[in-house]
Amino acid sequence: MKLGTLVKPLLIAGLFLAGPVMAAPTAQQVLTASPIDDIVDRYPAMMSEGIREGLKRSPQLPPMVADTIGYVVTNSFRAADIEQQIVKNLESELSGKQLEAVQDWYDTPVARKISAAEIAASDPSAWKQIQARAAELNEKYKGTDRARAFERFDRASRATESAVDTTIAVQLGLATAMAAFSSDSANYDELKQSIENQRGKIRGIVEQQVYDSYLHTYEKISSQEMGLYIDFLESGPGTAFSKTVTRSIQQAITDPIESIGNQMARFLSPQK
Numbered sequence: 210m211k212l213g214t215l216v217k218p219l220l221i222a223g224l225f226l227a228g229p230v231m232a233a234p235t236a237q238q239v240l241t242a243s244p245i246d247d248i249v250d251r252y253p254a255m256m257s258e259g260i261r262e263g264l265k266r267s268p269q270l271p272p273m274v275a276d277t278i279g280y281v282v283t284n285s286f287r288a289a290d291i292e293q294q295i296v297k298n299l300e301s302e303l304s305g306k307q308l309e310a311v312q313d314w315y316d317t318p319v320a321r322k323i324s325a326a327e328i329a330a331s332d333p334s335a336w337k338q339i340q341a342r343a344a345e346l347n348e349k350y351k352g353t354d355r356a357r358a359f360e361r362f363d364r365a366s367r368a369t370e371s372a373v374d375t376t377i378a379v380q381l382g383l384a385t386a387m388a389a390f391s392s393d394s395a396n397y398d399e400l401k402q403s404i405e406n407q408r409g410k411i412r413g414i415v416e417q418q419v420y421d422s423y424l425h426t427y428e429k430i431s432s433q434e435m436g437l438y439i440d441f442l443e444s445g446p447g448t449a450f451s452k453t454v455t456r457s458i459q460q461a462i463t464d465p466i467e468s469i470g471n472q473m474a475r476f477l478s479p480q481k
Contacts, residue, residue: 233305234312236296242315244324245295245454248331250288252458255333291461298457303449310446319434320441323427330426339425346424354432358439359423365442368423369416371455376411378463380404 240246299308314320329335350356363369384400427435441447 233309236299236308239308239312240296242312244327246292247328249291251331251333252288252291253286291458294461295454295457298453302453307446307449311450314441319437323430323438326426326430330422339422342425343421350424358435359420362439363419365439366451367455369419371459372415372419373412375459375462376415377404
């Protein structure tokens, strides 16, 4: 028997055994399978709450003005717009196989358990709990495998790196608005340089906050489950997904921040 006459039936049989070819999931389907869409839904409220609390500590601004700025910020960002930016970038930057691998991970019981913990921790009300338990959890996990795993987790998830860049951008936008209350108001370039010079200090503060949140969020996640999660984050598809998502969120938040800062400055500038 010729080789060709044997191969052809085997190929046809293989096609029947394989069944219908499943299309790769869409970027929107992958985002829905992940906790990202639920977390993004809370972003405007999280930003507004954080900005209100930060501004109320400034003696330059009356509480009512801080609330006004918080209101402007809340209404300047839409979760749907942030989601759209993520989906757009996932479609252009991840292959079908990568999207499929990410969805396969989020369909596992371990990923669903971790996602539920991340969604709960993203609620604005959870931050007070994280702050209240920070000292206790830092002491509890000091010198443990969970504490040692943080550096690996943080590097893979890009949590601190992304948060620092976003924090600097938000501070710059707010500084532009607050300059309206100062007789010695600096121009945009001077404000930018001044805030950028504080990057090291900001990173130290943000990294501690990310660590506190990490201990709280994954407290009920076992070391084995956490290991599987970090393995996913370090994988090719996991790295591509995390990098694209964090950059997309940062882009969606920081792109309009300068414009918002200028708008608030004009709105809040004392009448001459």
